[in-house]
Amino acid sequence: MRQKVIVVSLVILLLFLAVLPAQGDGELVLTPLGTYETGIFDGGASEILAHDPETQRLFIVNAEDVSIDILNISDPVSPALVNRIDATEFGGSANSVAVMDGLVAIAIEAENTQDPGSVVFLDIDGNLLNTVEVGALPDMVTFTPDGQKVLVANEGEPSDDYTVDPVGSISIIDISGGAEAATVTTADFTAFDEQIDSLKAAGVRIFGPEATVSQDLEPEYIAVSPDSATAYVSLQEANALAVVDINGGTVSNIVPLGFKDHAAGLQTYSFANLPSLGTTAAGQEITLGGFSGLYFEGFNPANGNLIFVTHPDRGPNAEPVDTDGDGLNERPFPLPDYQAKLIRFEANPATGTAEVIEQIGLTRADGTPITGLPNLEGESGLANADEIPIDLQGSALDYDPFGADMEGIVIAPDGTYWMVDEYRPAIYHFDEAGALIDRFVPEGSNEGGVEVGTEAIPAVFAQRRANRGFEAVAYEDGKLYAFIQSPIDNPDVEGDDNSKASVINRIVEFDTATGTTTAQYAYIIEGGASDKIGDAVSIGNGEILVIERDSAVGTEALKKVFRISLDSATNLNDLDDSVVGPDGTLESLDADGLAEAGIEPVQKTLFVDLVAEGYLAGDKPEGLALIDENRIAVLNDNDFQLLGTFDVETGLLDDNPEPIQPVLGIITLNNALDASNEDGGINLTSWPVKGMYMPDAIATFEANGQTYIISANEGDSRDYDGFSEETTVGEVELDPEAFPNA
Incomplete structure (x- = not known):
């Protein structure tokens, strides 16, 4: 309804403004050029106008006067009344x-x-x-x-x-x-x-x-x-x-x-009745968890609950330790036969709980279960080498060439699943039943004689730090955007020192139709303690939300979601290998160095601070999903509630006095x-x-x-x-x- 307003000014003015170009701060400056006085007091006037560009005339309604003013504004400094129509x-x-x-x-x-x-x-x-x-x-x-x-x-x-x-x-x-x-x-x-x-x-x-x-x-x-x-x-x-x-x-x-x-930003959901994942050789039961990656599927039409898909990473594992005294750490796996899987769960807004409704085991094309075990034996800390897998009593485990340390996940329009893992790093493609369609790995990954997938990713990505390969994935219009978790160790050295000193992360753009890498982009991480990517999700038009995090917990921790744009970023594929290839200089640059080299990184701005919003679930927010234009969802990797230490003599895991629970957080944007x-x-x-x-x-x-x-x-x-x-x-x-x- 229209509300009648009593005008308290002596005259009603039509104000003509000049719009000057944006200044350095991006603001437009409006400068008055001229005014026109209707002469109408205490009534609706100069309310609506229309402009005729051919004659440079304005037609203006004076509502309660039931008249129309025709102005000539060919000289906007001195607008002139041509006629007033009664x-x-x-x-x-x-x-x-x-x-x-x-x-x-x-x-x-x-x-x-x-x-x-x-x-x-x-x-x-x-x-x-x-x-x-x-x-x-x-x-x-x-x-x-x-x-x-x-x-x-x-x-x-x-x-x-x-x-x-x-x-x-x-x-x-x-x-x-x-x-x-x-x-x-x-x-x-x-x-x-x-x-x-x-x-x-x-x-x-x-x-x-x-x-x-x-x-x-x-x-x-x-x-x-x-x-x-x-x-x-x-x-x-x-x-x-x-x-x-x-x-x-x-x-x-x-x-x-x-x-x-x-409403206030955050609603959290606890997981009810999580099933058992398995029992260790020493008889300890481990509960499902370790969720990494998150995808929002939609709403259950029967009850309005929210439906998500996630997956555990590589299954339960303890902290690396040298059990055989050879000077090299091994990675213990409490459940060596763990099968990688998809987890579908519902979140109930009324109860604030989430419940698993489906598990889908992942297999190779021939039906062989895909484990969470490392793929390749090699020199520790260098390209194409994984950690040494053992059980909880120090016995060596076989490598699994297709073993997965799953992180990000998306569902394509055709219903198939795309996932990324940290090992190679790799991009996995599964059908709706969880059977492998293809696995894409860096060039040169198969040169050791063990087939680990289709070589389709630039070779330099094999120089990732161990277990810091692809951590996040986003999907838009047939393209995947896979994010390396931490900077590539380039040049590649045994202690990963170049990775630890760098703030330049990389994003791979992967064409799902052709199975090829079509672009790479540079991403500047915050640096310092905030040295890891958590997850990502596309919001359309070349923009992606990305979690960056440190390894701390509590209110002083760094867990932030950034909004990035790929539009003006340099495609690293167009640069010489001396910059972006193995032994290249890219990872040694900082923001100033990128600018001097003419390399434009992705643009990023802070989107939401998870800690400030109250999401304090452990140290690893590793799932990020877009629900709608106003809400995002976050999920943490709780490391299966394990402390990470064990007794190699007994094969018993040490009790965790403060086990972390998996928590889904739904954040309503500002x-x-x-x-x-x-x-x-x-x-x-x-x-x-x-x-x-x-x-x-x-x-x-x-x-x-x-x-x-x-x-x-x-x-x-x-x-x-x-x-x-x-x-x-x-x-x-x-x-x-x-x-x-x-």
Whole structure:
């Protein structure tokens, strides 16, 4: 509904501004050039304007004066009044104006607002061409981009006592034969009257006393698709949009806009009834855990629960130790026969619990189970070499050429799974049943005579630090983006010293259709203690969210999600091997060095600080998923609740006095709200409430072949003598836990 505002200034001014180029800080500077005074006091004036670029004229409605000013702004410093058109003979208020190709259209409401209004057509000089009748309270008028039609949003507001409530509608005026021959088609909402219950259930607000759908919906503003075929109409009080078939002259759909969640950021979910993963040779049971990677599948239609997919990494393992005295550490595996697997689980918002609903064992193409054991024997700390696997009594275990230390996971549109692991590093592709389709590894990985996969990744990636290969993966439009966990050790040295000194991580862009590496990008990690990637997820348009972390726990730990953009980053594949290949210089550079070399890293900005949001589940947030535009999910690797030490004589794992639990965290992004206009300032904070969008003005634009709608969300309410939906916070009983200071 439109609210009448008493103007307290002496005159109403039209202000002309010059927009200067962006300054160094990216801000635009607006500089006043000239003003125009309407001379109208204490009334709505200079409310809506339209610009004709051919004549450099402005057409401005003075609502309550029921007049239209025509200004010449060829000299914006000194705008000049050409004419003031008196439109009182056509109705009680001029509400909107539009101009195109020398034709001016003005929306005018009737003296009695509930009666049909009109659209008045003028030529560029203000001469009357035609008047047509439209619906009640025409509030906005616009031309279609092709200039063949004029559309009018007829708000249809009720009388103040709410005894008369006209239907809202959209008038479609065909001017293809000229304004003098204009014809009107009215698209209303009567076809939806029988759908009132389903519309309410979907989230459309229909609440006027005894109102039908067609009476309660009040079209506010119109945006038209670039092809002039579809109109999108804001239904402000209903918190919805109407979709109009312009050529068919009908409303084809009503779309609810939902809610903005202003609640505090984090909701956590504990895992209920985690199953046993297996029993050690000494009889100790180990519980499922060690979750690394996270993918959001959607909502369970039966109960609304959230469904995710994850996987354990390489299964339970203890800290490296030299059990045989040869000077080399071995990696103990308490469950040597552990089979890599997918875990599907549901998170229940009502109970705050998560529960495993499916496990899928991963196998080679021939059905052989894939273990979590290392792949290749080699010189410790160098390329293509893995740790030495043993059991808890120090006995050597066989290597598994296809063994996996799984980290990131995504599901492709065809339902197959793509995963990355830290060993080679490798990119795995599995079918829906968990059978291996292919495994992609660095070039040269098979040269030792053991087949470990298809060589498709640059050879330098084999120089990863042991168990710090691919840690994260994101997927967009057929491309995988695999993130190395820590900088590559380049040049490759036994102690991984070059990796430890570097802040340059790499991202591989992998084409899933061709099975080839199509790009590499440089990523500058924060450095210092924050030296590891946790997980990643695509948010579209070449942007990815990435977890960076340290190894600490508690409130002083570093666990942050960054938003990165690949758009301007240098494709490292285009550079010489002396820079990006084995023994190359890339990893020895810092940010200044990259700039001097002309290498643009991915751009990154802080997206959310997990610790600041209260997510404190251990030291390893290694799962990240996008739920929707407002929410992300985070999952920790709890190392299967193991302490990591054991007695080689007995094969018993040492008890962990403080076992870490797996915790799913769902973080609502910053929709902070300034809830008071009486505290003397702007205080944006989270509140356990939800808000509606309730758009007023909307517009469409097109990018990459896709039409988008942008809205100005004013918010509104109905407040009449005969009906009011307004109340004050003081009249509401607030939950003292949610609002402790109320």
